[in-house]
Amino acid sequence: MQANNNFETVLLKYTNNKSYLTHQELISLKSQFDSEQAFFDALLKWVSEYAIAPVSQFKVAALAIEGGGEGRLFFGANLEFSHQALSLVVHAEQSAIHNALLHGVDAIEKLVINASPCGYCRQFINEIQLDKQPLINVHGVEKTIQQYLPDAFGPSDLDNQAPLFSQSLTPCSDLNKYVKQSYAPYSGNFSACQIQNVNGHKYFGVYLENAAYSPSLSPLQAALNQVQLHNRESGLQGISEIVIKQTKGKANQIGVANAVVMSLGSNVKVTIEEV
């Protein structure tokens, strides 16, 4: 059975300024399909339209399914910036993992992707605590991160005893609390970002570091990605204010913030504070 036309209409209703599906919504939508994979494929196609990919034109979607807890399904999509270094892009897998973490998810059971994870994302996923690492589903074939990344370099190589997801975040609307809950075991630069749009909605992003450093997700990239995942039609348009807070003496977010903000246009007010 093909999904009926109702699928997209219902999805649009479920995702009004919301970047995930509740378990009930997931069950309801899945019931329109003959198999779970058919549901995943249809949903990946729909979520890929959140992608902003002016450089590659390659739209990647990822679905992070919460293990235990509330059984929610979190969206992820790639984000590229025109006329900026390619290293500033957010990959769909990073997007889905940050989205889940930000909403208090304790563990991701399964990560469903519409393309094989790139090396950068394999390294990012490897940052997750061993007993909480998700099964990775690509076109219905499921593998562990150890299969995708054998002989990996990870948190234990840097004596990090508390890898990603060893603690779940408490969702809130307080930037200072997000700074404290960010993941910076290597640099100590705990940092988070708050973005407000012209409608008064606030979006947050927390810094997520990586043992291999380069795949780290900056708080500004993470918060911009949240704006994108909450606003399917308008994307990053309508941003009015950006605030980044970071640990005094360990600051390293200014350069990346300035580079990203330049690509958004000049009407955005940016404040960077050290706490």
Ligand SMILES: [Zn+2]
């Ligand atoms: Zn990737």
